[in-house]
Amino acid sequence: MSPQRTNTGRTMVEDVLGRQMTRKIWTGNFEKAMPISFQGFDLSAILPAVFYMFRFGKRRGKGKFIQVFGGTEGTLNERRRNATIEKIAAHLSSIPSLRGFNGEIEQAILGDLLLCFCLENKNRNSGRTEQIQRVAPVHYMASWIDLPDKVVNLRYVPEMIVAMLADQKGEHVQLNKDDDRTWFAVGRGFENNVLMHAFHQGITIRGELASRTSDRFAEDDHVGIDQLLMIRLAQQIGEAPDKLRDREGENISNQRPIAEKAARHFSEDIRRFIRSYADQIPRQTLVDMLESCVAIGLTTILTSMCEILFEWIKTGAIPILREQHSVPLFVDCSHGMDKKLRSLTEESFDDFCRRFEKLPVILMSLRLLDYVAIYDRNLSNLPISTKPYATDRLNLLGDLFHERREESKAIFYDFDRKSAELFEKLKEEYPEITEILGNYSTYPNHVLRLAEALTVLQGRENTQTNLLKCLNSTLSINQPNGIAVIRKTTQRQAHTGRKTRDARSLVFTDSVLDYLVHVHLLPSGNSHQFRSLSLKEFIHKIRERYGFCIDEAPPGMTISNELLQTNRAILERRMRDLGLLAGVNDAESMKRLQPRFKRAENNDHDIA
Numbered sequence: 001m002s003p004q005r006t007n008t009g010r011t012m013v014e015d016v017l018g019r020q021m022t023r024k025i026w027t028g029n030f031e032k033a034m035p036i037s038f039q040g041f042d043l044s045a046i047l048p049a050v051f052y053m054f055r056f057g058k059r060r061g062k063g064k065f066i067q068v069f070g071g072t073e074g075t076l077n078e079r080r081r082n083a084t085i086e087k088i089a090a091h092l093s094s095i096p097s098l099r100g101f102n103g104e105i106e107q108a109i110l111g112d113l114l115l116c117f118c119l120e121n122k123n124r125n126s127g128r129t130e131q132i133q134r135v136a137p138v139h140y141m142a143s144w145i146d147l148p149d150k151v152v153n154l155r156y157v158p159e160m161i162v163a164m165l166a167d168q169k170g171e172h173v174q175l176n177k178d179d180d181r182t183w184f185a186v187g188r189g190f191e192n193n194v195l196m197h198a199f200h201q202g203i204t205i206r207g208e209l210a211s212r213t214s215d216r217f218a219e220d221d222h223v224g225i226d227q228l229l230m231i232r233l234a235q236q237i238g239e240a241p242d243k244l245r246d247r248e249g250e251n252i253s254n255q256r257p258i259a260e261k262a263a264r265h266f267s268e269d270i271r272r273f274i275r276s277y278a279d280q281i282p283r284q285t286l287v288d289m290l291e292s293c294v295a296i297g298l299t300t301i302l303t304s305m306c307e308i309l310f311e312w313i314k315t316g317a318i319p320i321l322r323e324q325h326s327v328p329l330f331v332d333c334s335h336g337m338d339k340k341l342r343s344l345t346e347e348s349f350d351d352f353c354r355r356f357e358k359l360p361v362i363l364m365s366l367r368l369l370d371y372v373a374i375y376d377r378n379l380s381n382l383p384i385s386t387k388p389y390a391t392d393r394l395n396l397l398g399d400l401f402h403e404r405r406e407e408s409k410a411i412f413y414d415f416d417r418k419s420a421e422l423f424e425k426l427k428e429e430y431p432e433i434t435e436i437l438g439n440y441s442t443y444p445n446h447v448l449r450l451a452e453a454l455t456v457l458q459g460r461e462n463t464q465t466n467l468l469k470c471l472n473s474t475l476s477i478n479q480p481n482g483i484a485v486i487r488k489t490t491q492r493q494a495h496t497g498r499k500t501r502d503a504r505s506l507v508f509t510d511s512v513l514d515y516l517v518h519v520h521l522l523p524s525g526n527s528h529q530f531r532s533l534s535l536k537e538f539i540h541k542i543r544e545r546y547g548f549c550i551d552e553a554p555p556g557m558t559i560s561n562e563l564l565q566t567n568r569a570i571l572e573r574r575m576r577d578l579g580l581l582a583g584v585n586d587a588e589s590m591k592r593l594q595p596r597f598k599r600a601e602n603n604d605h606d607i608a
Helices: 003-017 019-025 043-056 065-069 076-082 085-093 104-117 140-144 157-166 194-198 225-237 260-277 283-315 339-356 359-374 391-401 407-426 431-437 446-475 510-520 535-546 561-577
Strands: 119-121 132-135 203-205 215-217 329-332 484-493 497-507
Touching (some): 003 019, 003 446, 043 140, 043 157, 043 194, 043 283, 065 076, 065 085, 065 225, 085 104, 085 119, 085 225, 104 119, 140 215, 140 225, 157 260, 225 283, 260 283, 283 339, 283 391, 283 510, 339 446, 339 561, 359 407, 359 446, 407 431, 446 497, 510 535, 535 561
Parallel strands (some): 329 497
Antiparallel strands (some): 119 132, 203 215, 484 497
């Protein structure tokens, strides 16, 4: 549906539902289910924003990157385009602390180092004259660089991560007190936050804790060239960005996703990994593995949320914690080299995507019910909290949806009346919408029928496309540290000829394998040794925790035992090549995982 038709349709909806209600429901999001915007984002740009929010306890606002490196003349877009690697290298070469880069060749080398370690061009283009789009999380001081310049472009993902890791109560994430017991303290500096502590080498706080200029570099400290370049970039900017001051507000929402079990697993994984390996793994490898951790965690949360909402639409209830499970997806361990395995994992992911594309109608149903529940006197007075988890709220909406509450009768009558009124408004220009609104046999539920019609009127392709972009982003698709790849395929159709489509397949990159092995070798309790873990146990654990199927078929799929064993054998060979597996013979019990890196000796672990 064209944007013009969509806007016209929205105006007609406003005439029936009212401007305020339409404004609330005319979106693709529902933060009580998952507090992000279902659109594409750059996963690799998330961590610098997370550093900032942990440091200051506020959402990041405007900084001075464009002002310092893009100049002060011209429009904002022109100044953004002026802030290129070439310009930044020329600027940095003139400061005393980076002597030796004055010549043309030397500046080219400096520019390449910046592009390799610290900054990335728009669309990941190469060259030194392209517009810069993101900053890499090689050091805490990356948080001083406001890329992207609007934190909302990260779709509220940093806010959700901070809320999950901080694990507080209340409406918003608050600054921690000195005596708070937490691994991820907010606004308390570096020593009380394991993530910040891992990335703050050479930086101390001098002056007021809340000051945006109090982070200082100790010039006699030893840091890597990648970290030093990031520090010099930040020093030229002079101060951390201001807190967000627009209408969205500076506070970090404490809303968590309803996929509570997956969220807990993510928080546990990142904490244990950082505490054990931050000082042991080379910085560039650590960043790649950490981004693989984030990709696995966010993807599992998103897919689990989807399955939970499909259960909600059937039963009206959110599954309790022990009944929440990861979505089983087949993994191609050959990374596309074996065509049969690639075809199977694409089939597995296609099955999930067909379900995933139905999610917008469920989200619209939730938004409709949530809006009317806010203004129903009986429902609004119920003592139900929505933060940090909105499980009880969604259970209430489920009771309304399945007509288990007395208030459902009036709500359904009102929705049916509005559907009839909307039918009359749209029947001349939007026959496809009125066909849905008048189809009581296919959509006997008044909420679901109205939700379906409104979703199509919004532009079903737009809502589905945005959802898939969000999924691609969490997967870090086609990236060296991601967990999926995508390719264009062509299908022959009887009436429309050839049609191309995106085929996604779940894969294990080397970075993902490295991360999964190292985090699962960590022991429970206070032991400083690695746990003994066989290949068979490892495959079972990642199936249970993340839904990754290696040597068994996901439910509903038929895969020959020969192909399953081939997939397992490829995984085993790759792990041996990476130095992650040892075994003196073919006995399963003798195939044991081994780490490439040692863990820190002074850390204990309190979670299994």
